Structures are given as C-alpha cells and as structure tokens.
Amino acid sequence: MKFFNVHTVEEVFNLIDDKIKPIEYTEKVLISNALNRILSVDIYSNENVPNFRRSTVDGYAVKADDTFGSSESMPGFLNLIGEIKMGEEPSSEVNYGEAMYVPTGGMVPDGATSVVMIEHCEEIESLLNVYRQVAPNENIIQVGEDIKVNELVLSKGKKLRAQELGALSALGILEVEVYKKIKVGYISTGDEIVTPDTIKLEMGKVRDVNAITLNSICKQMDIDFIYGGIVKDSEDELYRVTSNLLAEVDCLILSGGSSVGTKDYSVDVINKLGKPGVFTHGISVKPGKPTILSIANDKPVIGLPGHPVSALIIFKVFGTTILNKYSGNRSSLFINKITAKLTKNIPSAAGRADYIRVSLEKTETGWDATPIFGKSGLISTLVSSEGIAEIPSAKEGVLAGELIEVILF
C-alpha cells in the first residue's frame, strides 16, 4: 500500500505562488468585451481628465476676491453677463465685478477663479446678489485633477471591473491588451459516474455532479470550460483522453481517481502528460486530501477528489488560486474572504487544515458563521452553505466566539 507524502496547505500555496506563471499569450479586446479580463500591460493616459475646468455645482462663476466679505447681511453685487450652456465653451471671460451662470459639470470660463452655489445667490434682473464668500478654486475641478496626461492609470495584472472600464472610457481608450482568456478542459473519471441525463440510475451508479459545479465556478471567473466527458477507470483510456484534451486547452482538471485505492494511477497518468510534472500529491487538508497538482508543459493540471463536496471546496480554495495566478491577475485575490464569528466549536487535528461549510448571518457587528456538519459526499450541505470557514493547520479546532476566515461562495 502506498501512502501520500502530503504537503501542508501553507506549503501548497507557496508552491502555487512559485510554480504557476501568468499565461504567455495576450490579445487585444474592445473595452465593451473586457469586463473581468486581466490587463497584460500598463495603461497611461493620453490626455487630461477633465480637459477643461468643470464646476461641481449649479452656480455662478466669479472671481473669488469679488466675494470676499459677502454675507447674508452684506451681500456682494455682481453684473450677470451671461450663462454657460452644458457642453459648450463660454462665449466670454469673467472679469472683476462680473458673474456667469454655470451648471454642474459645465465649463468654468477663463478669468473666473471660483463658483458660488446657486443657493447662496439671488438674481435680480441683470444683477447678482452674492450672500456668501468663496475661496479660490472652490467648487471647481481643475484640468487633469481626475487623471493627468501621461499618468499611469491602470497597472499590468489589474482585473478590469466596472470602474476601470469607466476610466478607459473617459480617456477614449476603446481597446486594451489583456491576457488570453484561459480555456479549461475537464474530465470526470470513475466507473460509477453516469451523465446527468441518465433517467433510471442503475444500482451503484451516481450522476456526474462535478461537471456542472466546476463549470459554474469557471463561468463566474469568466474562464472557458470544455467538457471532456466521463472516462471509465482505465489507465490507458485516461491517458489517451487527457493527453488529447490537454493539447486543445490551457489547463486540465480531472475529478475522481485520486484516492489511494487499487485503481490509483491518476498521478502516474498526470505525471506522463508533460514536464515538470506533479508538484503536489496529497494535501494535509479535510476534505480533499488526495489532491494532485501538476504542471505539464507550462499548463496547470489539477486532479480533484471525486466527491462533489471535496471537489468543490478544493477547487474554490486551490483551483481558483491557480487559475487567478495563471490568468495574470495581480489584484487582491482574497477579497472574497470575510471574517466571521463562529457560533459552535469546531474540532480539528493539529497539522491539518480544515475547510468547513458554514451558513452566514448578519449581526450588529459583522457576521456569524454556523458550521454545517455532514459527510463529505453530501451535496445538500453545500446548498445550505454560504461559505467555507478555514481552520488553519496550526490550530487544534476553534471555539465558539472566536473569529475565523470564511471564503464566500
């Protein structure tokens, strides 16, 4: 009988950080198709945003010193010389003793140094009464105050969210260079697995669950997913199917067949797919100990346990970390982790990290996490859970009331 030479969770994260490099290929995409893509170059601005002085209020463009000393009891008086229309250049400049109406977002005319809010003024025919003084530059956004010409706007490795695309849009940058979208190939293995469209289950068979759960997580990450079917327990067949699929994709995921059973040849097959080969076989973690991580010719290969719960948890914890790094993403990867207060004791073995399904409830001061216990094969426990609590290797369990990290589903 063969035992695993297991790594701790911390070692595995270090190995991933060390061994997984961003995919080499990049491509140009329109910003309208670039949501969630990862920049492969730095982006510098080509112009100032805004490229004219903008008012932040509805009010009157004035010379600030014309308002000094103005108050409710001692208003200042200015000649109203016109109105600036939204989106238009002012017809004249503002001199001492003059004021011009400007709407929020409108262009502040030359000569004016501030804008007085409409609430603090009163128009009386062509005369403006000003009831409050304003400081120089008050209520004005300066040229380039948002983004300066030649400024570094977005860095290589940044994931493009709504606001990054907005900034590119403001600059008129309609196309960006991003890392190629990763294409993941997936295979379910096991003689007991049948397709979900099987109407009448034979005794001993179960329908494939991992194909759709792993596909869903890839979809959420905007990663393409190629389903390679179900492979029966046969070393030759597994090698044939995986090597063919790997040639077509950027990353391969298998589930099942990674336990120390009599049919344990997945690790040999994965090792044969390419160099440098397997770097993790067995993680000191529950559930999901018999996980295999490998690199075959620069392409990550992930061997997940077959049990739906183990497969999903290991994929959330390690698989998405690998795929994020491989996608070139250097943004905060663990923003989907929250801190929560545990409501029940969780026992754990020292030297082993535990990932516990939890339900979450909002409280006055944060979140409460309640463990959902169940055998690892039970998909129903995942349905009632909102996240996965992490009990680090160093701890022998966590007591009710202690704070824990929860990875959100």
Added chain:
Amino acid sequence: MKFFNVHTVEEVFNLIDDKIKPIEYTEKVLISNALNRILSVDIYSNENVPNFRRSTVDGYAVKADDTFGSSESMPGFLNLIGEIKMGEEPSSEVNYGEAMYVPTGGMVPDGATSVVMIEHCEEIESLLNVYRQVAPNENIIQVGEDIKVNELVLSKGKKLRAQELGALSALGILEVEVYKKIKVGYISTGDEIVTPDTIKLEMGKVRDVNAITLNSICKQMDIDFIYGGIVKDSEDELYRVTSNLLAEVDCLILSGGSSVGTKDYSVDVINKLGKPGVFTHGISVKPGKPTILSIANDKPVIGLPGHPVSALIIFKVFGTTILNKYSGNRSSLFINKITAKLTKNIPSAAGRADYIRVSLEKTETGWDATPIFGKSGLISTLVSSEGIAEIPSAKEGVLAGELIEVILF
C-alpha cells in the same frame, strides 16, 4: 427654485421593499444555462440521493458485530469473499464471518452493516485480519441521507449557484423554471456627453462613462443591458426616447439630468412614463442626492445622477437592490457586505447617509478600510477603491478604529 422632498436611505430601502415585486414572467431553462438565475418554483426531489448505501472509505464491508473487540493485539479474522467494483452491484451479500472489499463511493452489499477502513486491516490470502472495531453504520452513507425522495431541495426565489446546479444534476433534473431574465434599457442624458469613441474632445464635452460602468454591473448580475444612446437636454426628445425604450425592456435606467438645475424635467418625464410613477425624488445621501426612483406600469425606472462616481455608487446601493428584488431573488442579498475597521476619521452630517469609497487591506483579525477622499466627479478614486463604506444617517461621522459596513465592488 424647487427643493427636493428628500427621503432617508432607510425610508428608500423600505419603499423599494414595499413597491418592487418580482417580475411576473417565468421560463424553463436547461440547468447548463441556469447559473445565477432565480428559481420561480419550489423544487422537490424525485428520488433518493444516494439511491444505494455508499462507502465513504476504501475498506471492507462487514457485519459490525464481527469486529467488536478487535484490536492490534487481538485482531478479528474474517473470510474475504470478494470485491465490489466501482459502479457495480455486489454479486452476493455479506454474512457473519465474511468481508468484501469496497472502494470509496462503492455500493455496500446487503448484510453488511459497516465498512472497516483498509488501513485497519490486512489481507492474508483469502483471510482478512481486522485490527479495529467499527460501530454499526460506520463509514456508510445511507440511502437518501443526502437528499430524500419528495424532500424540498430548493425554494422559490433561490439564486442558482454552483452547488444548487450540482444538486439538480445529482437528481437528474435538467430543466428548471426560473424568473425571466431582466432586460434593462439605459440612456445617458446631457448636452456635454459624447460617445467614448470621440477622438478629439471639444471644450466642455466629456465622454460617456456611465454606459460602460452600469453595463458592467448588470453583466455581473447576469442582467441584459440595452444601450439606448445619449439624449440631449430636451424634454420632448427625452420623453420620446425613454417611452420608446421602456416599451422594449423590463426596467429603465437614466443617468444625468436629475439635479435641480434649470433643465430639471427628468422627474416630469419619468412621471409621465406610467403609473403609479415617481416614489422617490431625492435621497438624503452623499453622493447621489438627486436620485429618482419610479414605477411605470410595473416596470422600475431609475434616474441616476450624471456624475460617474455618484451614478455608480447609487446604482450599487439602490439599483442592484431594486434589480435583485425585481429578479425574484430572495437569497441573502447583502452577502457582498463585509465589516471592516476604519483607519481614518470620516465626518458626516447627521440625518444624511454617506457612502465613502474605501480601499481594503487584510489584517490578522479582519479588514482595514481606508477612505479615499475626492470630489465626486473623479473616476480615478473609484479605480483605487475596493468597496463603499456606509455611514448611516443616524451617525455624525465615524472615528478611526470603529467598525463599519463595506459594500464590495
């Protein structure tokens, strides 16, 4: 001059809860296309999962009482009568004095009441030495232990994540009834707005930012987005374009034109689109006070401020709440909120809620949130922020060290 009759944030959330109903229409979709869709019916199971007794370990199926008293020094001896293959029905049952090999996930034969782990046994030809006793039902998942036949598996209003689709897959349910996918129509308004493909900006003009930021958030919510273009500041034109677009979509969003300026007719136009009309005009919130919320013939209409930062924040806070409710989603909506410790004082006016852009940093005990201050027009402040901290109406600012809620981008 017209003043807003403003609502507090809390009032607005209550109004949304009261007035927005799930969209009436439903449709059947394949589970392979159902990620992030919202169930419009309860789902009951049509069979047991598993539908046979499964082993949770690699080991030997035995009668539990045959192992009672077995230990390292006093092993029990059983006749090895065969092996169960994965996915196959056992060829015979297990009687007293007998054991049969069963792999993890394999079918436990009739007669057997437990499985002894392989690590606690030793095969010596056709004899099995058992070095540890097992309790009845140990290492076995019972029929229906995961999901029982006729059990309520998923409730109406549940958002379908990876694990819900996995549970449906396990049951062989390949098609589900969900609420219709919402189609949002969007219009930018303002004489200063030009399309992002404008190469040379004229003075006073700015490129449209809201179209792509709001589209991105809708994409993340799996909501379809129809871009209705830019409408110049003209009441007739705005009514013509909005009423035409509203006829084609389930929800209408406008940005710009909602400030109390000389051109403030958006609220009148929105009111004219259908009954019951505007229910919020002005929210006691910074930024985004001049927000308009309305319902026209059962379709929500959202009038956002024109400034990119205000528009994005108001849409994240109120718009996504409306769209979630309208989509039929009854799952925890605020799972994307974390609790963080503020690193700097934030002043705020009592009676007004403030939404402050923050950057987040992971600490030993949770998250630190650092406010990013900047005029509301600055898109660059959004690029460096990971979330929006909420300062409730009741508070006059928050001090450094206090805990705050942060809505994650």
